[in-house]
Amino acid sequence: MKKIALSVAALALSAAGAFAADLPSRKGPPVLPPPPPPPPMWTGFYAGLNAGYGFGTNSNTQSAAIGFEPYANYIVSSELYTAVSTLGAGGALSGVGANSNQNGFIGGGQAGYNYQWGQSFVIGIEADIQGAGIRGTSRTVGVGADSVTDFLPDGSMRSTAAGGTNINAGVDWLGTVRGRLGYLFTPTMLVYATGGLTYGGVYANVNNYAVATSGQFYGDTLTTYGAWTHTFVGGGDKSQTLVGWNVGGGLEWMFMPNWSLKAEAIYWNMGNMNVPTVAFAAAPKSYEAPFSWVDLSPAAAIGATRVNYQGVIARAGVNYHFNWFAPAPVVASY
Numbered sequence: 001m002k003k004i005a006l007s008v009a010a011l012a013l014s015a016a017g018a019f020a021a022d023l024p025s026r027k028g029p030p031v032l033p034p035p036p037p038p039p040p041m042w043t044g045f046y047a048g049l050n051a052g053y054g055f056g057t058n059s060n061t062q063s064a065a066i067g068f069e070p071y072a073n074y075i076v077s078s079e080l081y082t083a084v085s086t087l088g089a090g091g092a093l094s095g096v097g098a099n100s101n102q103n104g105f106i107g108g109g110q111a112g113y114n115y116q117w118g119q120s121f122v123i124g125i126e127a128d129i130q131g132a133g134i135r136g137t138s139r140t141v142g143v144g145a146d147s148v149t150d151f152l153p154d155g156s157m158r159s160t161a162a163g164g165t166n167i168n169a170g171v172d173w174l175g176t177v178r179g180r181l182g183y184l185f186t187p188t189m190l191v192y193a194t195g196g197l198t199y200g201g202v203y204a205n206v207n208n209y210a211v212a213t214s215g216q217f218y219g220d221t222l223t224t225y226g227a228w229t230h231t232f233v234g235g236g237d238k239s240q241t242l243v244g245w246n247v248g249g250g251l252e253w254m255f256m257p258n259w260s261l262k263a264e265a266i267y268w269n270m271g272n273m274n275v276p277t278v279a280f281a282a283a284p285k286s287y288e289a290p291f292s293w294v295d296l297s298p299a300a301a302i303g304a305t306r307v308n309y310q311g312v313i314a315r316a317g318v319n320y321h322f323n324w325f326a327p328a329p330v331v332a333s334y
Contacts (some may be wrong), residue, residue, distance in 0.1 A: 011173045039213035040185065042122045042253060044323040047111040050262075052315025054171070055135045056102035057267070063165035063208065063277075063305040102170055106313055112180070122182040122190055129175035132200070134311070142166045163210030163232070165277075167308045173241075174200040176246050176266065188254040195247040198268040200210075202242055204275045207235040212281075232301045233281030242309060244270035252319070260319045269310040278301045325334045 108130025115120050140163040175198070184194030210232040250264025281299040 005175040013105065020027065023322075023330070035235045041257075041323075042184075042190065042321075043118040044321055045111070045113050046147045046260075047109070048317050048319035049107075049109050049288075050084055050128065050130065050317030051105070051107040052313055054102070054104055054106050054132060054311050054313045056134070056136060056175070056311045058308060058310055059218065060308045061138045061140060061165075061167050061169070061305060063142070063167070063206070064303050084121045088107050096236045101138070102134050102309070102311060104133035104135050104170070106132045106134070106174060106315065108131045108175075110317060110319070114178065114180075115185075117188075122180070122192070124180045124182075124183065125178070126180055126194070127175070127177045129157060132174045134166070134173045134174075135170040138167045138169075139303075140167070143258060161210050161212040165206060165208040165235075165305055167206050167305060167307060168205060169204040169309075170202070171309060172203060174268070174313070176268070178246065178266075179213045182252070190252040190254075191245075192252065194264070194266065196245070198244045198246040198270055200242060200270055200309075201239065202270065202273055202309050203237075203239040204273060204305065204307045205235070205237050206275050206277050208301075208303070209233050210275055210279065210301055230281045230299060230314075232279040232299065234325045236275045236277040236305070238275040240272065240273050242270035244268060244310075252322075258323065261316070262319065263316045264313060265314045267310075267312050271310075272306050272308050275305045275307065277301075277305055279303075295309045 015190060023323035035317060110126055110128035112124055114122050114124030141162075143160070143162045177199075178194045178196035180192045180194045182190040184190055204257050212230045212232065246268040248264060248266030250260040250262055252260050254260045279301040281301075
């Protein structure tokens with residue numbers, strides 16, 4: 001009887017163990033390490049396009065010229081005279097303060113690199129280049145006076161002049177190389193300051209003229225003979241690459257992965273370009289007087305026009321961010 005009781009107890013324990021093994025487990029899921037933080041979304045190379053408008057700010061032009069008239073080889077009543085002085089009619093012609101109003105559209109491309117420092121700051125460098133339709137015109141006017149002594153053995157020659165200069169000037173292309181320092185107001189909105197080097201191709205076309213009036217003096221009295229009016233016409237053209245500086249700021253918005261929109265305003269200044277000018281007056285010249293005067297020498301006015309190039313460009317653009325050097329995502333292993 002005792003043996004039968006022990007056998008029944010053993011069977012009961014075995015059945016209970018099998019039943020317990022069939023019950024569902026109450027253990028929780030395996031504990032995994034937390035995923036790594038996402039890499040900074042602004043770090044990496046980018047490239048894009050831009051378009052906007054350039055406004056001239058202080059595109060001043062200044063022009064000056066001095067007229068030279070050799071006063072040599074004068075035939076007076078069939079006798080040949082040679083002047084002592086070689087500086088004469090034309091005088092100094094100058095004009096200041098004219099603005100060439102250089103404005104126009106721009107468009108081109110940019111490329112750069114960003115590095116996101118922590119959660120709030122972005123530093124980087126950007127270069128851009130664009131074609132420009134920045135154009136402007138201006139005009140300067142001026143007067144001048146000069147005198148030549150001992151023009152003839154018994155008198156002197158004095159002259160006055162008035163004239164002006166028309167200038168067409170502008171920028172054919174413009175580029176910058178700039179550093180950028182920005183602050184992230186949100187993870188996708190960057191506000192930045194920028195500044196650096198500006199370079200560009202500029203040009204100027206100058207046309208100038210002057211009307212010089214001269215007469216023979218005895219002492220301080222202008223005689224009734226020997227006076228004439230002489231017109232100088234000429235100019236000059238020049239194109240040059242100038243280098244200057246810039247400073248500005250803007251906003252950039254990462255509106256979807258790898259794509260951003262930006263808007264910025266940049267002040268630029270490339271300094272001045274000097275355009276040599278030459279104006280000529282035809283020879284020979286004849287004079288109405290009691291004597292028959294014929295001047296066998298040509299006349300010229302030599303000068304220069306200085307044009308200033310500076311302004312503000314306001315533009316918008318789009319960038320694609322390559323993220324070539326962003327770390328690869330980490331896949332957890334089980």
